[in-house]
Amino acid sequence: MSLAAPAVRPLAGPTTRLPWPFPDDLESFRYSVNVEPARVLRPTAAGEWGAHIVDLGGEEYGATMADRRRILDADPHRVRILPGMLPACWDLLLYYLRDLAISFPHIMELHEDEDRLHWRNHALGTDQSFVLGDAASLPYDPMTFLGREIPDDLLLVKERDGQLCFDAGLVTFAAAWSVSFDVGMTMDEIHNPVPRLTKEGITSRAEQFLRRLPADQVYRRVNWTLSASGSRKLDVSLEELPAWGTDIPALVRDEDWGRLQLRIEVEHFVRLPMTGAVTFNIRTHMTSLDEIRRVPAWRDQLARVVLELPEDLATYKGFADYREPAMAWLTAEVVA
Amino acid sequence: MTSAGHLHPSYDVSPRRLMVVEVRDLTPEVRHVVLVDPHGTALTPHEPGAHLVVTTTPGGLAGGTTKRNAYSLTGDGVVPRQYAISVLRKDAPTGSGDESGGSVWMHGLGVGDVIEVEGPRSSFAPRHDQRHCLLVAGGIGVTPVLSHARAAARWGGSVEVLYSYRPGHAAHLDDLRALAETPGVSLREAVTVDETLALLRDRLADQPLGTHAYACGPPALLEAYLVAGRAVGWIDERLHLERFSAPALDPGSPFSALIVSSGRRVDVAPGTSLLAALHDAGVVVPSLCRQGVCGECVVPVRSGELEHRDLVLSDVERRAGDRMLSCVSRGARSGALIEVDL
């Protein structure tokens, strides 16, 4: 890696763990069912990611969880669990707590005595004994309890009348959608506004993949866009649109391209054995063009992919109007 | 050993060894077998109505043939410490080669024996959004029904159980009667064919809107259940069932399958299944019941018209035409060519 420009600081922190969303050889992007086995460490131009199904976020973990808990405390509509989905939420909680205790043994512990569980998270100070299936033994419903321990947005899908339905969710970091509205919809209904998604049969193939998800394998998928906010702010939910709606127009007006954020979403798919529910959990990462510019391979690839994207997809992703000046800034010579 | 996909050992569904800790006769023909992990690990949770695949060796370990038999788990599936199955002994003529040998082998098990199992697998799960649940059990079909009833009771659901049995041969009747003491759970019993038919007609006609029904038992009972349900306006999406076995099929027409990955063409003669033809060609597709009931041998299909003869795929899945059960389903016409994505 070239360190020729004196302005370049050495890479550290979140950038080195960023799940860069494009394979090395990718020149153009279209929606596809780009799933791969989970828990596979993947090297990137700046570091590596992907050893575990949960990425706590290193030094950002505490701040992210404080943000998550603040949103959940302020807005109960960010969690919606349809009748009959509570067993699936317990299934989800047990699966993740067991996985976390094995993945991060130095900070997380789970002790099991039949249905009685004792969870400790030393990083956040959680110390909770509870009985699986007994709602009164937890301070929150099981999905919310888990959502206050890990940064992932939690989504559960199950089949009804031959269609996969998004029937329970805890989402605080939605990219301009509303969890409270979307819970209970079928995958087809939800993805209807995405250009090329249903027309090219992607939803149907993604749905087939989820329906056939084997019990013994865990998969993941990486998705991306340019964020609707000009900061690390994760809560760009539709509910909060009045609070962030002018962020990008102001950024575009000021031509402050360095603050523009690449938003990366890592989705994990697990078939939970006790209920057959499938997770569609989403972990959101942000990195600014300012940071991306310091990794030449990322800088060049992002500019190629963004500029090559057809107009309808660029419009859907929300950056058709400003992608050219933003990418021109990204690839301009760094003046020392 | 942990399976590849999950870190925690209590999510393993691959072939592994479990130990028999209890053997008990429920009726003169039904034996209850309880299994645990030899290392004391919690077992993999499962959906109500799931089954365990047991490797049996009818005829004994020396000279016997290895088979895989599916048995319904009777527990609620929530963080199980043990798996319990109840096996009806089916004596068959020696050398008949049908699946009955497995049950005789199971009846020979004793405490301390270690057996190989795979799963659990789910093929008869409840609808999570059901407002109420009607369960119908006939004879040994009580085993998955008991699992459903236990799970409904555990999660506070409302459930009505209809149990048709021969007096003196009713496995788990005591368990169901005890469950019926739980709020939200009720039990009705029938001991003759006429009583069973009357009970089915009567109870299917008087369930709250949003009820889903689940039935397991002999073919005649399942037929009567479907007829009674449809007669009182039940749509098929509400009438779930699990069959022990499928009706006999005709040998079918000859067709060919093109294996996409290798470009190789496999001819399937009448009376031979695609599953068997693929196997002879060295392409192994996992299979279990081999009669279109369990769904194990499903293969992805890229092109070609199909004649679906299974009891697993839904109408929507059939119309999609992108998969088939290789044990029973075939090319649509004599000489048809289908492309299988293997």
Added chain:
Amino acid sequence: MSPSAPVLGLPRWPVEPEPVDPTGASYLVLCLGRDPRAADVAAEWAAEAERIAPTRLLSVDGIDRDRPKVDVALHAARTGVRVLVAGEQYDVLLTLALAREYGAAPTELQCFVVDAVPGHTTGHTTGLPVYCAHCRWTYRMVGAPCGETTCPGCDRHLEIHPHHSALRGSFLASDARARELA
């Protein structure tokens, strides 16, 4: 988009009332509102259904005012029932959602709306159930999918998304001016 192009995820309304599904074991015909066309359709359905199986015709002023009456009728219904709903879109969408809440499957429901223009899925303005993402609440608003309206809860100028939830019965809407710099 051409006015006749079907839009995925939006309700598609029958141009003429469909015949009654003959496989029901009982029928519940719900007539919402006082529109004479809705009353005619409901009466014709009820007459047709009565020839097949026991039928109940319930006419009410609207779902907001008479929800308890519809609740009682759905609560009393048995599996095997077919539910038929006639009225204006607002009432019909919310009544279908209520029937689903009681466990009715899509194939057990039939409906007819009097205020749809045949072939138009967007652009036709009428009273609709609209979920305001900012109020987190559903109101009756006059508008059309892809059109704009004003929220009676927060007074914001909203755009109605072409995004409909059968479970809620409502369309999604959000602040149409939120991205405009002052």
